[in-house]
Amino acid sequence: MAEEGSKRKKGKPKKEKYPMPEQDPKERIKNFEEVPLGYDVEIAILEAQRCIDCKPKENKLLCRDGCPVEVDIPGFLMKLADGDLDGAIKVIKEKNNLPAVCGRVCPYEGQCEGYCTLGKKGEPVGIGRLERFVADYEREKGFTRPDKIEQSGKKVAVVGSGPAGLTAAADLAKMGHGVTVFEALHTPGGVLVYGIPEFRLPKKIVAAEVDFIRALGVEIKTDMVVGMTITVDELQDDYDAIFIGTGAGLPRWMGIPGENLNGVYSANEFLTRINLMRAYKFPDCDTPITMGKRVATIGGGNVAMDSARNALRLGAKESYIIYRRSETEMPARIEEVEHAKEEGVKFELLTVPVRYIGDENGWVKQMECLRMELGEPDDSGRRRPVPIEGSEFIIEIDTVVVAIGQSPNPLVPSTTEGLETTKWGTIVVDDDGATSRKGVFAGGDIATGAATVILAMGAGKKAAKAIDKYLRD
Amino acid sequence: MYEILKKRDLTLDTKLFEISAPLIANKAKPGQFIIFRLDEDGERVPLTIAKADKEKGTITIVFQEVGKSTTQLGTLGEGDTLLNLVGPLGRPADIEKLGTVVCIGGGVGIACVFPEIGAMKEAGNEVISIIGARNESLLLFEEEIDEISDEFYITTDDGSKGHHGFVSDVLKRLIDEGRKIDLVMAVGPIIMMKVVSDLTKQYGLKTIVSLNPIMVDGTGMCGSCRVEVGGETKFACVDGPEFDAHQVDFNMLMSRNRRHTKEEDLSMKDYKEHCRCG
Numbered sequence: 001m002a003e004e005g006s007k008r009k010k011g012k013p014k015k016e017k018y019p020m021p022e023q024d025p026k027e028r029i030k031n032f033e034e035v036p037l038g039y040d041v042e043i044a045i046l047e048a049q050r051c052i053d054c055k056p057k058e059n060k061l062l063c064r065d066g067c068p069v070e071v072d073i074p075g076f077l078m079k080l081a082d083g084d085l086d087g088a089i090k091v092i093k094e095k096n097n098l099p100a101v102c103g104r105v106c107p108y109e110g111q112c113e114g115y116c117t118l119g120k121k122g123e124p125v126g127i128g129r130l131e132r133f134v135a136d137y138e139r140e141k142g143f144t145r146p147d148k149i150e151q152s153g154k155k156v157a158v159v160g161s162g163p164a165g166l167t168a169a170a171d172l173a174k175m176g177h178g179v180t181v182f183e184a185l186h187t188p189g190g191v192l193v194y195g196i197p198e199f200r201l202p203k204k205i206v207a208a209e210v211d212f213i214r215a216l217g218v219e220i221k222t223d224m225v226v227g228m229t230i231t232v233d234e235l236q237d238d239y240d241a242i243f244i245g246t247g248a249g250l251p252r253w254m255g256i257p258g259e260n261l262n263g264v265y266s267a268n269e270f271l272t273r274i275n276l277m278r279a280y281k282f283p284d285c286d287t288p289i290t291m292g293k294r295v296a297t298i299g300g301g302n303v304a305m306d307s308a309r310n311a312l313r314l315g316a317k318e319s320y321i322i323y324r325r326s327e328t329e330m331p332a333r334i335e336e337v338e339h340a341k342e343e344g345v346k347f348e349l350l351t352v353p354v355r356y357i358g359d360e361n362g363w364v365k366q367m368e369c370l371r372m373e374l375g376e377p378d379d380s381g382r383r384r385p386v387p388i389e390g391s392e393f394i395i396e397i398d399t400v401v402v403a404i405g406q407s408p409n410p411l412v413p414s415t416t417e418g419l420e421t422t423k424w425g426t427i428v429v430d431d432d433g434a435t436s437r438k439g440v441f442a443g444g445d446i447a448t449g450a451a452t453v454i455l456a457m458g459a460g461k462k463a464a465k466a467i468d469k470y471l472r473d
Numbered sequence: 474m475y476e477i478l479k480k481r482d483l484t485l486d487t488k489l490f491e492i493s494a495p496l497i498a499n500k501a502k503p504g505q506f507i508i509f510r511l512d513e514d515g516e517r518v519p520l521t522i523a524k525a526d527k528e529k530g531t532i533t534i535v536f537q538e539v540g541k542s543t544t545q546l547g548t549l550g551e552g553d554t555l556l557n558l559v560g561p562l563g564r565p566a567d568i569e570k571l572g573t574v575v576c577i578g579g580g581v582g583i584a585c586v587f588p589e590i591g592a593m594k595e596a597g598n599e600v601i602s603i604i605g606a607r608n609e610s611l612l613l614f615e616e617e618i619d620e621i622s623d624e625f626y627i628t629t630d631d632g633s634k635g636h637h638g639f640v641s642d643v644l645k646r647l648i649d650e651g652r653k654i655d656l657v658m659a660v661g662p663i664i665m666m667k668v669v670s671d672l673t674k675q676y677g678l679k680t681i682v683s684l685n686p687i688m689v690d691g692t693g694m695c696g697s698c699r700v701e702v703g704g705e706t707k708f709a710c711v712d713g714p715e716f717d718a719h720q721v722d723f724n725m726l727m728s729r730n731r732r733h734t735k736e737e738d739l740s741m742k743d744y745k746e747h748c749r750c751g
Contacts, residue, residue, distance in 0.1 A: 184559070184690070184692050185690060185692075186510055186517075186556070186557040186559070194690075194694075222557070223557050223558060223559040224496075224559075225559060225560075225562065225692055228500065228560065228561060228562055228692075229496050229497065229500060229559070229560065229561070230496065230500075249692070249693070249694040250693060250694065251694070251695070251696050253696075253706065259706070260699055260701060260706060260725060260729070262728060262729060262731075262732040263732075265696075266695060266696040268694055268695045268696065269689060269695035269696055269697045272689055272690060272694070272695050273689060273695075277516065277517070277689065278514070281514075282736065282740070283736075283739055283740045283743040283744075284514060285514045285516075286514060286515050286516035286541060286542055286740060287516040287517070287689070288733045288736030288737070288740065289736075290732055290733055290735070290736060361728065361731075362725070362728035362729070363732075409692070409693065409694065410693070410711075411692060411693060411711070
């Protein structure tokens with residue numbers, strides 16, 4: 001709601017979003033810098049002023065209903081519209097501990113922005129861009145140290161420092177509990193650091209948000225593989241409750257001939273080498289990535305787009321997306337598909353690889369594919385791709401990235417007795433994130449299967465509330 | 474930070490470090506490995522745990538300086554620290570009382586098979602150890618292995634010590650002598666493991682090898698370390714590193730381990746130019 005003395009302009013709001021400047025596609029494929037450059041303060045305020053602060057009506061969902069972490073979106077937009085940047089970030093951070101991350105990687109179009117009233121006749125308010133703007137403003141200015149929180153004396157162990165774990169940890173710390181996060185890798189952030197590319201989410205931004213969570217009193221222990229270095233049973237001896245957010249870190253394969261040839265990567269390996277290990281700085285950084293000139297990425301999700309775009313930046317002359325359905329069915333965000341197209345990624349749609357062919361040294365050199373057509377809808381409601389008989393053809397390639405999805409990481413479930421799992425390997429949880437073991441909660445991809453950063457954060461938030469209740473009862 | 478408490482030069486290019494790592498030492502079992510990272514720009518490198526001392530809270534690793542990271546690791550001394558050390562990783566070796574077990578180590582693999590010799594002996598087996606290297610100066614842990622083994626054989630490629638030839642020659646002789654052997658465990662260069670495996674396969678003699686593919690995370694996340702075992706894709710980091718030798722596709726492992734050769738050479742060259750170490 002606009003406060004008295006508002007500087008907001010009256011009249012009909014502009015139909016389109018104020019454009020956000022981006023790096024030119026020709027330039028950006030030569031670097032790993034962020035693609036969108038962000039709003040400046042004047043444009044951000046003008047964009048926030050497009051919000052008409054519509055009143056909630058019964059049976060009508062609005063922006064905040066679309067936010068998995070329940071950010072008071074109109075609240076922050078009104079502050080920003082009035083030029084109160086500090087007020088705006090304060091409103092966001094009441095609910096969201098990773099705003100600079102969410103402002104970059106959330107699928108806003110299906111969430112907050114998808115419910116925006118302005119979206120009915122024009123473009124919705126650029127909520128994602130504005131969240132990014134205020135989060136960046138605060139980070140550049142320096143975080144305000146959180147107020148001292150009264151301690152409950154209870155201890156919680158959080159397993160995994162991805163979006164679910166970090167959110168649960170931050171919320172639990174804000175509730176006054178002593179939180180220790182156990183991370184298997186050497187850097188906290190989970191998929192935010194190993195999966196999402198630098199040009200979409202700079203690692204220094206993740207590091208800054210993690211520092212903020214540390215400032216809330218959360219301790220993060222890296223190099224701790226729960227299940228190997230320490231077990232959930234041992235953690236339960238020392239902690240009053242446990243949250244498991246170990247994600248979907250198990251690559252899926254198609255099981256076709258030639259998948260183990262040299263030059264065939266899982267998207268996890270390809271992206272981990274580039275993002276977490278910074279292979280794009282090789283040999284200044286020690287981890288190499290062997291890249292060819294003609295790269296095929298199999299899959300149509302965001303991970304596939306990330307891989308195909310990384311390939312161009314690493315010197316590929318041709319970077320193909322090979323997807324078995326048509327563009328309409330692609331699970332990737334439209335923005336990611338557009339960015340990939342602008343950068344020159346080529347789309348071979350309605351196409352599926354059936355085998356990879358190697359050279360005499362065991363390196364992939366060709367891929368045999370089949371063309372597909374769309375048949376009846378399947379369980380997902382999308383039209384099922386059906387192979388066209390006799391449509392086999394060969395594509396010359398020297399690098400393949402398999403990005404057809406991830407399964408839950410089995411390390412914790414397989415080393416923890418009495419933790420019920422589904423046949424897909426996800427941990428069974430109730431609505432509050434409670435597992436079959438008392439005092440053990442779970443959320444994010446390990447409970448749902450591979451989904452989005454923000455849904456994992458939503459699950460972390462919900463579990464934190466349930467853990468707080470469990471600890472206080 | 475993980476402090477190096479003891480350093481020993483075992484051969485010209487093979488070094489032993491005892492490192493403070495109480496949590497890892499507490500859990501480590503024979504056959505498992507660690508991953509280390511030297512500094513902020515470092516890669517993640519797996520090494521087998523040669524010894525773990527729960528009381529002292531230390532683990533011992535033995536490594537040969539073959540690439541940039543292991544060469545740089547070798548420049549560290551007592552009191553220096555590693556930025557990251559994670560483990561124990563991988564499935565422990567299956568240690569049980571079987572009867573007679575032949576434990577074979579080749580080159581730096583001698584250090585990897587060393588804890589299994591001790592564990593197999595402790596489990597009540599008769600243990601025959603065969604260790605081999607290119608020459609005498611490259612042999613490791615001779616006295617220690619001799620002490621705990623029921624029988625002990627040395628082979629060198631050049632004949633400078635023990636049998637002039639390969640570890641597989643001694644194994645073949647034992648088999649030909651009609652010795653009852655219940656299990657063979659072999660750790661060493663891929664070619665050595667393949668030769669041992671081809672030999673024992675002819676006699677239907679169960680053989681376990683420990684594979685050393687290129688890894689990144691070491692927790693089953695990336696699949697860099699995939700190997701084919703019995704026609705199925707396995708991740709050595711979580712499904713292994715030990716597998717039934719007769720099911721392993723050694724040729725694929727050799728090929729996959731060569732996939733960054735060019736980059737590894739470049740990295741080494743770059744390192745030598747920058748550190749001026751020679």
